[in-house]
Amino acid sequence: MRVLMFGWEFPPLISGGLGTACYGMTKHLAESGEDVIFVLPKAEGHVPRAGYQLLSANEVSEKYGNGPDYQLPSNVTILAVSSPLMPYLQEQDSIPILDRLERTYGKDGRSESIISMSGHYSHNLFEEVQRFAEVGWRLGARRDFDVIHAHDWMTFPAAVAAKQRSGRPFVAHVHATEYDRTGDNPNLHILEVERYGLHQADKIVAVSHRTKALLRERYHIPENKIEVVHNAISQEKLVDPASIRRGFQEKLVIFVGRVTLQKGPEYFLRSAAKVLKKRSNYRFVMCGAGDMLPRMIEEAAQLRIQNRFHFTGFLRGETLDRLYSMADLFVMSSVSEPFGLTPFEAMRYKVPVIVSKQTGAAELLPHAVQVDFWDLDQTAEMMINFCENRRLKSDLLQAQEHTLHAMSWRRVAEQLKLIYQKVVHV
Amino acid sequence: MTSICFYFQVHQPFRLRKDYDFFKIGHDFHYEDLPNNRAIMSKVADKCYRPMNQLLLDLIQRWEGRFRVAFSISGVCLEQFELYAPDVIDSFRRLVDTGCVELLSETYYHSLSSVFSPTEFTEQIHLHRQKLSDLFDYEPQVFRNTELIYSDDIAKRIEELGFRGILAEGVDRILDWRSPNYLYQPAPCRKLGLLLKNYRLSDDVAFRFSNRDWTAWPLTAPTFAHWLHQVAGNGEVINLFMDYETFGEHQWAETGIFHFMDALPGQVLAHPDFNFATPREVLGTRQPIGKLTYPHYVSWADIDRDLSAWLGNSLQDSSIERIYAIERAVKAIGDPALLHTWRKLQTSDHFYYMCTKWFADGDVHKYFNPYSSPYDAHVIYNNVLADFEQRLFQRFPSFVGESQYLS
Numbered sequence: 001m002r003v004l005m006f007g008w009e010f011p012p013l014i015s016g017g018l019g020t021a022c023y024g025m026t027k028h029l030a031e032s033g034e035d036v037i038f039v040l041p042k043a044e045g046h047v048p049r050a051g052y053q054l055l056s057a058n059e060v061s062e063k064y065g066n067g068p069d070y071q072l073p074s075n076v077t078i079l080a081v082s083s084p085l086m087p088y089l090q091e092q093d094s095i096p097i098l099d100r101l102e103r104t105y106g107k108d109g110r111s112e113s114i115i116s117m118s119g120h121y122s123h124n125l126f127e128e129v130q131r132f133a134e135v136g137w138r139l140g141a142r143r144d145f146d147v148i149h150a151h152d153w154m155t156f157p158a159a160v161a162a163k164q165r166s167g168r169p170f171v172a173h174v175h176a177t178e179y180d181r182t183g184d185n186p187n188l189h190i191l192e193v194e195r196y197g198l199h200q201a202d203k204i205v206a207v208s209h210r211t212k213a214l215l216r217e218r219y220h221i222p223e224n225k226i227e228v229v230h231n232a233i234s235q236e237k238l239v240d241p242a243s244i245r246r247g248f249q250e251k252l253v254i255f256v257g258r259v260t261l262q263k264g265p266e267y268f269l270r271s272a273a274k275v276l277k278k279r280s281n282y283r284f285v286m287c288g289a290g291d292m293l294p295r296m297i298e299e300a301a302q303l304r305i306q307n308r309f310h311f312t313g314f315l316r317g318e319t320l321d322r323l324y325s326m327a328d329l330f331v332m333s334s335v336s337e338p339f340g341l342t343p344f345e346a347m348r349y350k351v352p353v354i355v356s357k358q359t360g361a362a363e364l365l366p367h368a369v370q371v372d373f374w375d376l377d378q379t380a381e382m383m384i385n386f387c388e389n390r391r392l393k394s395d396l397l398q399a400q401e402h403t404l405h406a407m408s409w410r411r412v413a414e415q416l417k418l419i420y421q422k423v424v425h426v
Numbered sequence: 427m428t429s430i431c432f433y434f435q436v437h438q439p440f441r442l443r444k445d446y447d448f449f450k451i452g453h454d455f456h457y458e459d460l461p462n463n464r465a466i467m468s469k470v471a472d473k474c475y476r477p478m479n480q481l482l483l484d485l486i487q488r489w490e491g492r493f494r495v496a497f498s499i500s501g502v503c504l505e506q507f508e509l510y511a512p513d514v515i516d517s518f519r520r521l522v523d524t525g526c527v528e529l530l531s532e533t534y535y536h537s538l539s540s541v542f543s544p545t546e547f548t549e550q551i552h553l554h555r556q557k558l559s560d561l562f563d564y565e566p567q568v569f570r571n572t573e574l575i576y577s578d579d580i581a582k583r584i585e586e587l588g589f590r591g592i593l594a595e596g597v598d599r600i601l602d603w604r605s606p607n608y609l610y611q612p613a614p615c616r617k618l619g620l621l622l623k624n625y626r627l628s629d630d631v632a633f634r635f636s637n638r639d640w641t642a643w644p645l646t647a648p649t650f651a652h653w654l655h656q657v658a659g660n661g662e663v664i665n666l667f668m669d670y671e672t673f674g675e676h677q678w679a680e681t682g683i684f685h686f687m688d689a690l691p692g693q694v695l696a697h698p699d700f701n702f703a704t705p706r707e708v709l710g711t712r713q714p715i716g717k718l719t720y721p722h723y724v725s726w727a728d729i730d731r732d733l734s735a736w737l738g739n740s741l742q743d744s745s746i747e748r749i750y751a752i753e754r755a756v757k758a759i760g761d762p763a764l765l766h767t768w769r770k771l772q773t774s775d776h777f778y779y780m781c782t783k784w785f786a787d788g789d790v791h792k793y794f795n796p797y798s799s800p801y802d803a804h805v806i807y808n809n810v811l812a813d814f815e816q817r818l819f820q821r822f823p824s825f826v827g828e829s830q831y832l833s
Contacts, residue, residue: 247452248816285448297801301740306808307748307815310448322449 001420002035004145004162006136006155010040010078017341018175021207021231022151028413030073037077037145039158041132125154126189133157140165147420151175153190156197163200169423171416172201174211179218180336181262195219202423205229205416207339208360214338227419230364232409233344238321241349246326250283250308251387254327256320256342257334259290264333264356264373269296271333273303274380282308282387287323289314324349328387333373334359344407347400352386352393354379364407366399368392428607429663429703429711430654430694431621433570433593434670436475436499437536438467438506439775441796446806446813455817457767457810462796467510474674475507479517481673481684485691486526493691494526496704497670498570501534501554502773504561515561522562528704529558531566531589537772538736540571540580541723542750550769551587568592568705572774574623574667574726575733578719581612581620589618591709593667595726596622600718607661609712613719619709620718623667623726627653632668636681647686651693658699662715663708667726728783736777741804746777748811752818759822767814771807779803 005026009019026036136158148170150159156172163170178186178194198204198219204226206212212228215221246252253272257263265286272284286296286309293311300309315323324330330346330353337359344361346353355361356373369386371378386393443459485493499518507514521527533539533550534557540547551569558564568591569584576594584592596606606622630650634640642649657664669676677683694700703711727735737743749771756768780800797803 245453247450247813294799294801297804298740301744301804304744304747306744306804307812310451310809310812311805312448319449 001147001417001424002037002145003029003420004139004148004168005036005038006132006148006150006158006162007038007040008152008154010038017231017339018151020234020341021175024232024234024409025412025416026076027073028409029416030076032410032413032417033075034413034417035075035077037139039135039139040078041128129154129157129193133161136161137165140168142166143168146424147171149173149416149420150197153178153194153197156193156200160197160200169202170200171203171205171419171423172197173205173207174198174215174338175207176262176338177211177214177218179214180211180338183261183335201225203227203419205419207231208363210358210360210363211338227415229412229415229419230360230407231339231341232407232412233341233348233404234409235348235404237325237348238318239325241325244322244325248283250281251328252283252285252326253329253331253383253387254285254287254323254346255331255333256287256315256323256346257332259286259288259293259296261292262334262336263288263290264335265290265292265296266299267335267356267373267376267379268331268333269299269303269309271331271376271379271383272309273305274376275383276305276308278380279384280308282383284309285312285323285327286310287312287315287320320345321349324351327351329354329383331379331383332356332359332361333379335373337361344404347404350397350400352396353400354382354386364403366396369396427699427701428654428657428661429701429708431663431665431703431705431708432495433530433665433667433705434495434497434672435570435668436497436503436670438463438470438500438503439536439773440502440506440770441466442776442806442810444797444802444806446809448809451809451813452816453813455813457813458770459796463506464510467506470671470675471507471511471514473679474671475511475514476517477679477684478670478673478687479514479521481688482527483517483521483524485688486521486524489691489695491524491526492695492702494528494702494704494707496528496530496568496706497521498530498532500532500536501550501557502536502770504557519562522564526704528568528706529562529564529566530593530705531555531558531569533572535769535772536572536774537769538572538575538733538746538774538777539772540575540583541733541737542746543753544583546750546753546772547583548587568621568709573735575723576720576725577723578612578614578721581618581720582614585612585615585618591619591621591705593621593665593705594623594720595724595731596625596665597720597724597731600720600724604716604718605661607657607664608715609663609708610716610718611714613717619712619714621663621665621705621708623665625726627664628666628668631666631683631686632672632676635672635677635683635686644682645686647689647693650686651690651696654694655697655700658697662712663703730783734783735781736774739780739782739800741780741782741800742777745780745804745807745811748808752815755818755822759818764818771811771814776803776807780807 007022011019011023026038030036140162143166145168148159148162148168150156151173152175159170178191198221204215204221206215206226206228208230209228212226215226216223255265255268259265275282297311300306324346327346330343330351332340332343332355334340334356335358339360343353343355354369354371355365357370358373362370371382440458441463442457446457482495522529531551532554533547534553535550537550539550555566558566567589569589570593571580574593574595581592606624610620610622612618612620630645635645637643654664673683723733724731725733756765779795779797780803782800
């Protein structure tokens with residue numbers, strides 16, 4: 001089977017979990033024999049180019065560095081698309097998204113400033129989405145694929161266009177909805193694009209039961225149209241934990257995620273302040289960038305916990321793994337998280353995790369590690385318990401080991417293939 | 427007779443490494459951005475310190491002692507001259523040797539210790555005095571505090587330390603109807619003289635000189651001397667206080683600033699009732715015209731002319747509290763290297779970089795900020811402090827209770 005897949009980001013140029021998930025799926029679909037054409041927006045320097053460009057997976061990794069971390073089988077084609085409409089845009093509008101990401105992060109994922117935005121929508125995002133849809137329309141004419149698979153709303157118009165041109169079925173994969181991203185203040189334009197794509201889709205893949213329920217309640221999607229496929233994780237470690245020396249004695253509790261409303265960074269910070277009222281031998285790290293980061297830095301200073309509460313800005317790759325490997329506890333305090341890959345990334349390094357009940361990840365974890373994001377006292381108490389109660393910790397690590405073992409992209413790929421078969425043979 | 431009193435501030439901080447991130451805590455005790463500090467010093471030395479020192483020396487010789495100026499050079503800046511531009515020390519020495527150049531006293535570390543720790547304040551003044559004695563064989567008699575931070579209390583302490591005078595900003599809200607062009611006396615003092623910066627005329631040179639939107643642009647020496655001469659009969663001293671880096675660095679050579687200064691003494695001295703005098707000479711020849719009370723802190727920074735460039739937001743306050751919270755521990759341990767490092771972390775620039783006033787628009791704070799934002803400056807500073815505290819308390823665990831942050 002040939003899959004025409006539309007994504008918005010792909011390693012190594014990623015801002016969050018979406019690119020990582022796309023990579024895991026693509027790689028394992030290809031390894032199990034499916035051909036994948038992965039289409040994503042990209043651009044070549046500052047010169048707008050018409051049409052689209054074919055890059056082999058190797059070329060992509062060569063161009064953007066970090067190659068060895070992201071190997072792909074040869075039956076994956078990366079279509080890096082620059083927009084055919086660009087000549088009509090203003091010069092400043094034509095700075096394409098990947099180029100922007102690259103400039104924001106530099107090679108090792110670190111940016112000049114820790115408050116650089118990551119994963120943020122540009123002012124001309126809708127134009128980019130529209131241009132990407134034109135690409136979908138052009139690709140649709142090729143008809144050299146059996147199924148269309150698209151990830152999140154930015155790519156839905158492209159998938160719908162490809163479907164309309166080719167008549168091939170379209171699977172919409174929902175990693176996050178507008179309600180997750182914004183709380184209860186969705187951008188109506190985005191919501192409209194999202195809803196339209198979901199209704200045009202032949203099948204919808206939700207990353208958790210939580211997301212499935214949300215799709216039914218908020219988007220009125222019939223239950224039988226939605227399949228739940230939990231994300232997986234690459235078990236590979238980028239650093240050897242034995243080689244990492246920690247420079248301090250204190251327990252280390254970490255938060256990893258965009259510092260934005262959806263992720264509930266303020267709940268993590270305020271719980272940390274509560275722990276520090278009772279204990280001096282703790283340090284906390286908030287890793288990530290986002291619109292709320294300046295506020296968080298100010299709040300830590302106001303609470304006078306800046307001596308024990310550190311900010312790293314956005315990290316990825318080896319540096320992020322280094323942080324995981326140093327941690328005693330990982331906390332995900334999301335207000336609304338469709339799935340949440342980061343706890344599982346932490347688990348690779350045998351780090352116990354606490355997750356808010358408002359995450360899809362909670363569906364795969366023991367009840368004992370779940371907490372309401374708003375319950376600061378409970379979170380603080382759990383932070384201390386999981387750091388200090390050895391029995392509790394070792395029991396949890398054992399359970400986590402089982403969970404992690406069962407999560408493989410190979411399994412995800414198998415589930416996706418079954419879904420493809422259902423839509424192809426309707 | 428009206429005296430023109432020039433005082434130039436010479437200062438460069440030891441800036442911290444921009445890459446001092448969380449992962450370096452406990453592993454890396456090299457806090458300072460050596461390449462950047464060296465580069466900035468050599469750039470400013472080329473553009474300002476070397477050519478301007480030469481010009482001042484020429485002027486002093488040309489006017490056979492009738493042209494005179496004062497400098498205040500921070501201890502951390504002197505250290506960087508010694509490290510990266512030792513010839514600049516020699517050129518300052520030549521200037522001091524003319525007898526027409528006065529050196530002022532300040533806190534060695536260009537710190538805010540006057541606000542946070544009276545003991546530390548006194549110690550840093552002594553360290554600076556020692557440095558001037560070692561390098562220039564010079565004994566200062568007039569004090570100027572970091573960024574002209576001043577209050578009645580500071581004046582009182584300075585008098586107790588035996589100084590003859592102190593410098594401050596001629597702030598409107600305190601001068602009210604009075605003129606800055608006289609010698610005053612701080613309200614609580616009986617001997618100390620108070621010299622007030624004439625900020626309008628000072629800023630004409632320091633800030634507005636190259637501003638093409640300014641009606642007086644391009645400012646020439648005859649025009650400026652004319653403005654000074656207008657004070658005749660209506661003032662005894664015009665205090666022109668400014669950063670030394672004005673010459674060649676803030677105002678580039680291309681703006682004509684060096685030509686301006688080259689011509690100015692002649693223009694000023696063309697008027698028979700005008701001369702140049704240093705603060706010490708003003709104090710020796712004038713009587714205070716009245717007492718002035720400054721109950722609150724004032725400074726020469728920004729339009730606010732208060733402490734809000736360094737203090738007031740949580741990023742700044744939490745950081746500066748943290749550095750002074752370990753004062754007793756650092757001093758009890760008494761390790762000179764630790765003490766020096768701790769004191770360098772008190773330099774006011776670190777807190778200036780964390781200022782969020784006007785962060786949104788590109789202003790002077792941004793120009794002088796080596797970090798991308800006040801938030802970066804705060805995070806880096808506190809990472810460094812985390813490492814420093816750790817080093818301190820690992821070696822001397824009995825002092826852990828000393829810090830409010832660690833108890």
